[in-house]
Amino acid sequence: MKEYKLQGLSCANCAAEMESEIKKLDHGGDAQLKFNSSKLLVHEKVNLSKVRQILKSDGASLVETNEHGENGHHGHNHSHGSNMKMLVFLSSVIFGLTFLLQNYVSSYVLIVMYVAAMTLSGYQTFIKGAKNLVKLKFNIDTLMTIALIGAVAIGEWREATIVAILFGLNEYLEGLGMEKARNSMEQLLKVAPKQATLLLEDGSERVVPIESLQEKDLVLVKAGEKIPSDGIVMEGSSSVNESAITGESLPVEKTAGEDLYGGSINNEGLLKVKVTRAYEDSSLAKILHLVEEAQEMKTPTELFINRFAKYYTPAIMLISLLVMTVPPVVFSMDWGAALYQGLAVLIVGCPCALILSSPIAIVSGITKNARNGILVKGGVFLEQLGKVESIAFDKTGTLTKGEPTVQTARIYDPERFYSIAGSIEKSSSHPIAKAVMAEVNTKNSELREPSAVEAIPGKGIYAEIDHNPYYIGSEQTISHLNLSKEQQKDIEELKEEGYTLVIVSSSEEILGLFGIADEIREESKSLIKDLHLAGIKHTIMLTGDHDKTARKVAEEIGLTDVYAGLLPEQKVEQVKRLSEGSKLAMVGDGINDAPALATADLGIAMGKGTDSAIETADIVLMQDHLGKLPSSIKIAKQVNRVVKLNISLALGLKLVALLLTIPGWLTLWVAILSDMGATILVTLISLTVLMNKTKKTSFVKEEEKEVQPQS
Incomplete structure (x- = not known):
């Protein structure tokens, strides 16, 4: 398959029709015309001349890109938009002159001027529409062509010219909005070094x-x-x-x-x-690939709109026919007036605003999240993220750092406790031994070399230091000792609080004990608070740790639900059960999280986690923390609100315009204004997703405060 960059592609409906035509060519069966990213993928053996003819019929053309995207990834040819703007401007000037000269020149001269203005801004539409009419293919160009022919036929030259100019302006603005979203995405893709x-x-x-x-x-x-890979x-x-x-x-x-x-x-x-990693396997290449693929994945809303549009246009044509014929037959209305009203209904029926109600907002949302280091693998997942009510977290490496640290200590022999612990553990690579050494190193204790070291399976380590026996490990290493009431109380308290105990003892007494736990991430508490403020009702921990440890972490950071002691397959079952009640997202970073990520309505992986979690997840956070998750949810919710508002406006304005036919107030220019107004509003509202700044999370604010004195 070979990739080409397209220019002049401004209509999603037209793009789908052109893709269908290209697929009919020899070797064109696998062709993909990607409207959002303005690209065409076709087999190398396809007849490019025929492809160009199909594209040209709709005002589009192709530019071959090299592998790295020059003349493609990193720049658009804006000549089509500039030409349309110039043609609309010239048409408007000529139309304005007709008002100034209408009392000084003959009607024939005015008609010539109207035709000139109409031709400049509407000839492309007219040619496409005429071809479609011959093929009995009805789309927006066909509707507009019929409306222009009808208006001219009944002598409404001025109205026909206004329709042509406003439709040309509408096409220009429609293309400009989509181009803005595409350019925003391409700015993101420019990070790739060459x-x-x-x-x-x-x-x-x-x-x-x-x-x-x-x-x-x-x-x-x-x-x-730039770092190349x-x-x-x-x-x-x-x-x-x-x-x-x-x-x-x-x-x-x-x-x-x-x-x-x-x-x-x-x-x-x-x-x-x-x-x-070779460049094609690098994080950057994966990001760019995911972002590009994400643009073309249709959301359920988009798929519904596309299905709806297929029936919507024929329905509008039927309504138009009824408006043209029923009033004259039933109510003795003038045929010319009825024809005029029917033509206006055709223009109102343009589905452009409806079709544009979703893609610009979706591309803008994906782009904005990508700028924040949040990779949403498709519009469908962005839409899902905006509907999520519950989020389940794996504990280790997600809400906690995944590294055991000494949280507390009970010391009964200050002179020997740290020295003996460090002397025994200094050569061990075990994570708990590293946690003990990190604490010992803060005390500047004198470390000695054990004369003998022996591991006691399931218990701990035995060592001889200065010819004296010592132990470090679990409670089982002190089973031979008689503990005081204070020592027994300390052990029970630390166990009750969910700590893992590391006890240091001699052959005669306990020197002290460490309370070890996985350190909670700095942002976790503020993260959970921000998620609840963003509309998440349930924050849930799923972990393999024992219940007391899990509940201690959950209470500290403010989670609503905890499920502890879960094996990977039990996590999957729990995710299935939780998904039955509401939309559930699962957040994880390890290989054992991959099945749960795949099972949840939405899988969210941390970018510094394992490749399997990232590959399985629907959304990838490239940071090593979850601080930006609330902002990504807010962006997703904003996109969903924008799409709903756009659909309401697109259909609402058309409904109002159609109702004007009842008292006979609908004119051609009012019809085109209602359509153009809907398209402009839909485009501008969609672009607010890019412009609006989402509120930063508490964690980000705290970070900024910490670094402020240095700046």
């Missing part, structure tokens, strides 16, 4: 296209340049702007050994980077 400086084995440098980069290649990234810093240090990937505005300091996202910007310094 070239990279490759370091060769002999130490020389060569500038190469990023598509040629392979895993383990070494590249140089200078200050101000995902990689790891081998030499150098710098601050890196990752906003294009994660949506976070604050730069991140990077030194040797740290990971980099392709598409992020090196702010200062020289970095030597080892590529860890």
